[in-house]
Amino acid sequence: MTPESPSVDTNRSSVSTKIFLIVAIFSLPIGVLAYLLAANYTPQIASAQLELAGNSLQKPLMRMLYGLSSSKNILEGCDSGNCATELSTPATVVSSNLETASALNVQVGSDLNTSNEGLAKKNRKDLSFDSLQSDWKALQANSSKVSTPAERAELIAGYDRLATKVKQLVSYTGDSSSLILDPDLDSYYLVDVTLLAMPETVSHVANTAAIGNRIVTGAGSAVDQAMLSNESGLLEASINRIAASNGTTFDADAANHGLSPTLQPKLSAALQTYRAAVTNYLSTLKSLGVNPTQTSAATLAAQAAGVQKASLDYWETGANELDTLLNMRVSDFESGRIQALGFSALAVVLATIVAFLIGRSITKPLQELVRNLGPGATLLGVSVERIAEASQSQTPSPEESQIICEELNAHAENMRKAVLELARHVEGSAAASRLANQDAGQAHS
């Protein structure tokens, strides 16, 4: 390839093609910017969708956790030794939610690394759904065989172990779905409640219920009193933290992908109910330190169950509102991506239209000049031929000479107009006026 080749190719292109190439070159950065903008939105959308998947898997896991906690409380307060009837309701909750979570895990497990392979890679095979199923089946089988306090204690320990596994899986899912690294302030503080604070609260309520049961039945010790005081303090701190996190969520909501219409009304109402139940329960727990016989085991168990129920309702509301916030974020990013691509396309279309109009204004006088130059060259050639013939003729035709002069004059006038028009386009109106004045001056002289 010779060095002249590119310039030869460019020189062969028409003016319209060259203008089109200029537009295409300037449109290229717009296209690249549009691609980068769209590419920037895509991982953010994917991240929000992963968080949605994580939140969806957390729902059945948390219901399971509440079911296990209720079962443990029932076992703690079960005097008869055989608690199979009372355990059937929470057992149904645990079984159905374990099934739901396992089915959901088939769909989202590969994304969240909660499949058997994913968990094995992270050295958390003990948290696999197969392992949870097996543990749960063993617990159910043992629940009907409880006849001695030792067997009951062993069964309670089994429920504790499974609850701990479920809590760990909740935490693991929070990490693998990036919920823990949520980038928006409103949803971050909601995740703080649903992922971190509430699973701990379930344990605090279960522990206070177990210790309180020992105290009211006379089996409690001074250590139990101290533990109850400690767990009650943690529960109180937890509800305060939850309320503070909710406050931040509400304050930051409008500034992060728009205001959710349901967030504050629904979550405030659920928090109020939950807080009232906790306050009432904490007051009962405090009274146990003063007069343990004042409260019956049944009343304490009923209050603990009420707190767990309000806690679960609040958690469900929070998780659903988190879904709403994440969906709003996805919609916002998707519309942002469409807008970025749309405006870029519009910019390219507008640039093309303007370039077409400018191109036409450039090529039109050139075409006019070309249209005059072609026939003009023939006219001049033939006229010279005729004039030469006429000069040698004995009888030159005055009419023919007149017609030749008329056509030459007309051609000269056309050329002048075309050149002036071209000058106006190439050098501007002032240059064209100057040229026109020069022409007029020459014609006058």
Place this chain on the structure above:
Amino acid sequence: MPSPAYNSLLNLVSVYVDSKKAVEVLTRQLTACSLTADTIGPADIKANATRFATSFSLYVADSGKRDELKTKLAAL
């Protein structure tokens, strides 16, 4: 509306001369003869055949084609 004679004359010369240039030249020649596209008839063409042939042939480079144009114009 241009007369049929005008159209046939224009169709004939457009074969030899660029159609835009043909209209331009014809308009100029009709003005010189005090005629218009609407009023020109076959008799006018015959009467001004030499003028038309001379003017249009100035825009035909090939002498053979020029003669052919002149013949066809005379026969129109």
